[in-house]
Amino acid sequence: MVRLFRVSKIYPPNYAALADIHLQIEKGEFVFLNGPSGAGKTTLLRLLFREEEATEGQIIVNGRNITRLNGGAVARLRQELGLVFQEFKLLPTLTALENVALAAEVVGTPRREGRKKAFHLLRELGLKDKHDCKPPALSGGEQQRVAIARALVNDPILVLADEPTGNLDAEMAEETMRLFLRIHEQGTTVVIATHDTGLLQRFSHRVVYLQRGRLVGDSKPADGERSA
Amino acid sequence: MRLTQTSFVFRRVLKSLKELFWTHILTSGTMAMTLFIFGGFLLIQENLHGLLRGWGSQVQVFVYLEKELAPEELDQLLKQVRSYPDVERVRYVSKTEAWEKFKQTLGAQAGVLEGLKADILPASLEIALKGPHRTRAAAEALAQRLRGLRGVGEVEYPEEWVEKLGLLVLGIQWAKWVLGGFLFVATLLIVGSTVRLAFLARRDEIEIMQLVGAPAGLIKAPFVIEGMIQGVAGASVALFGLWLFFLFLHDRIPASFGVFAPGGGLHFLDLQGSVVLVLLGWAMGTGGSLFSLRQFLKRWSG
Ligand SMILES: Nc1ncnc2c1ncn2[C@@H]1O[C@H](COP(=O)(O)OP(=O)(O)OP(=O)(O)O)[C@@H](O)[C@H]1O
Ligand SMILES: [Mg+2]
Numbered sequence: 070m071v072r073l074f075r076v077s078k079i080y081p082p083n084y085a086a087l088a089d090i091h092l093q094i095e096k097g098e099f100v101f102l103n104g105p106s107g108a109g110k111t112t113l114l115r116l117l118f119r120e121e122e123a124t125e126g127q128i129i130v131n132g133r134n135i136t137r138l139n140g141g142a143v144a145r146l147r148q149e150l151g152l153v154f155q156e157f158k159l160l161p162t163l164t165a166l167e168n169v170a171l172a173a174e175v176v177g178t179p180r181r182e183g184r185k186k187a188f189h190l191l192r193e194l195g196l197k198d199k200h201d202c203k204p205p206a207l208s209g210g211e212q213q214r215v216a217i218a219r220a221l222v223n224d225p226i227l228v229l230a231d232e233p234t235g236n237l238d239a240e241m242a243e244e245t246m247r248l249f250l251r252i253h254e255q256g257t258t259v260v261i262a263t264h265d266t267g268l269l270q271r272f273s274h275r276v277v278y279l280q281r282g283r284l285v286g287d288s289k290p291a292d293g294e295r296s297a
Numbered sequence: 298m299r300l301t302q303t304s305f306v307f308r309r310v311l312k313s314l315k316e317l318f319w320t321h322i323l324t325s326g327t328m329a330m331t332l333f334i335f336g337g338f339l340l341i342q343e344n345l346h347g348l349l350r351g352w353g354s355q356v357q358v359f360v361y362l363e364k365e366l367a368p369e370e371l372d373q374l375l376k377q378v379r380s381y382p383d384v385e386r387v388r389y390v391s392k393t394e395a396w397e398k399f400k401q402t403l404g405a406q407a408g409v410l411e412g413l414k415a416d417i418l419p420a421s422l423e424i425a426l427k428g429p430h431r432t433r434a435a436a437e438a439l440a441q442r443l444r445g446l447r448g449v450g451e452v453e454y455p456e457e458w459v460e461k462l463g464l465l466v467l468g469i470q471w472a473k474w475v476l477g478g479f480l481f482v483a484t485l486l487i488v489g490s491t492v493r494l495a496f497l498a499r500r501d502e503i504e505i506m507q508l509v510g511a512p513a514g515l516i517k518a519p520f521v522i523e524g525m526i527q528g529v530a531g532a533s534v535a536l537f538g539l540w541l542f543f544l545f546l547h548d549r550i551p552a553s554f555g556v557f558a559p560g561g562g563l564h565f566l567d568l569q570g571s572v573v574l575v576l577l578g579w580a581m582g583t584g585g586s587l588f589s590l591r592q593f594l595k596r597w598s599g
Binding site: 149219 | 301501508509515
């Protein structure tokens with residue numbers, strides 16, 4: 070699903086945010102990206118959805134080399150991804166439903182179909198009564214669930230989340246994490262960047278550990294240890 | 298672009314026109330102003346051009362007669378002049394006709410003529426040259442021949458005037474492009490800043506659209522269409538303004554102007570001129586949008 074081969078990212082003038090990263094993520098895996106602040110977790114995700122270009126090395130996502138892509142190909146790549154951010158990135162003037170449906174519509178889903186899909190997703194994520202609310206009227210956890218619904222509305226094969234629980238209290242964080250696990254159980258590959266080690270311990274899954282731009286640990290728990 | 302996306306784009310455009318109403322109005326207004334000035338030059342230029350053409354094809358040489366000739370003498374003279382190979386047409390203007398025409402020219406001010414004798418103006422011949430002979434040299438040559446004829450007093454040809462007017466038209470043609478070009482650039486900058494405003498107002502939305510993989514065309518299209526609408530609206534306002542301006546001039550310029558403009562006085566921009574104006578507006582709007590989008594979207598990888 071994802072392969073990084075000798076990937077480096079150097080921010081100008083010459084700060085190496087990532088150095089010589091080798092990484093392979095299989096289809097259907099659930100992976101935590103962990104490491105202290107500034108380790109390069111966000112940078113790695115940004116390379117995967119091509120917000121940044123690798124300075125060196127090759128990156129394959131879903132069988133496609135994304136090292137060199139033109140604008141149109143970047144858009145097509147992103148249509149296969151679901152992105153979730155710490156700060157939700159919802160549009161405050163649109164309702165929850167419209168926020169989710171927008172993502173479907175701009176990639177060519179007919180408006181009605183997009184709204185229907187958004188409606189079902191929101192209901193599935195426990196926001197049945199909230200789809201007419203605008204984000205400012207929602208709690209952090211609810212907003213993040215809207216954002217997750219938006220990430221799922223185009224049936225992604227790979228979900229990338231950057232600190233999705235960073236703005237949530239412990240309880241909401243736990244619940245949000247369970248949502249990702251459910252998504253994973255339905256066969257979607259999930260990569261979550263977080264520095265919250267507590268979460269990792271409660272959900273024992275593969276953890277890729279970064280430190281100062283280097284990959285310093287990669288632990289795959291045995292099947293028996295896994296909790297879900 | 299798919300049908301869903303077309304409807305999406307148009308909903309965006311409507312929303313933006315509503316939300317940034319005054320910005321859009323100001324921009325179209327600026328474009329209208331530019332196009333009005335440009336179109337004004339075009340209007341003047343075309344009218345002067347028509348004037349020149351009219352003069353060129355009409356009387357080219359005036360022959361004033363020393364005295365009113367007897368009918369036989371006049372016939373003789375006319376026959377003689379008509380026999381010249383470079384003469385197309387000859388028209389005799391009697392003293393009375395000259396007087397009437399003059400009175401008409403003065404219009405309301407004809408009162409100043411009171412007390413003057415009606416035969417104060419000389420009778421004359423108005424001679425039109427054949428196409429290939431409508432040059433200064435040919436007119437001069439003809440004038441020489443005419444001066445040798447019996448009964449002929451002064452001979453005049455307005456070639457010099459035509460030449461001077463030609464220069465004026467040329468000057469206006471240049472001024473139109475220089476001033477027009479200058480305003481054009483200024484307008485592009487203003488269109489650019491409108492797009493910038495519209496862009497900033499929708500920055501979050503655009504960022505999200507890019508993150509979920511919206512094609513670049515879908516993101517740009519609303520801005521380009523807004524520019525187009527502004528341009529065409531501006532051009533229409535300019536055309537309307539020019540029409541009012543034209544009517545204003547038309548009512549104020551005395552009918553006597555018709556004497557100088559055998560083509561029948563002032564006329565408005567023809568279809569071609571109007572289309573050029575609208576196309577210019579369209580190009581300014583679209584070009585301004587595309588140009589500034591290029592700058593903004595450079596930062597984005599989508
Ligand atoms: N656009 C940029 N230009 C320059 N340096 C950058 C840029 N983005 C990130 N960096 C640097 O790269 C390093 C890695 O940043 P990154 O955001 O990937 O870390 P992170 O692991 O996500 O940290 P955190 O846990 O705090 O989110 C940091 O030192 C950061 O300052
Ligand atoms: Mg980060």
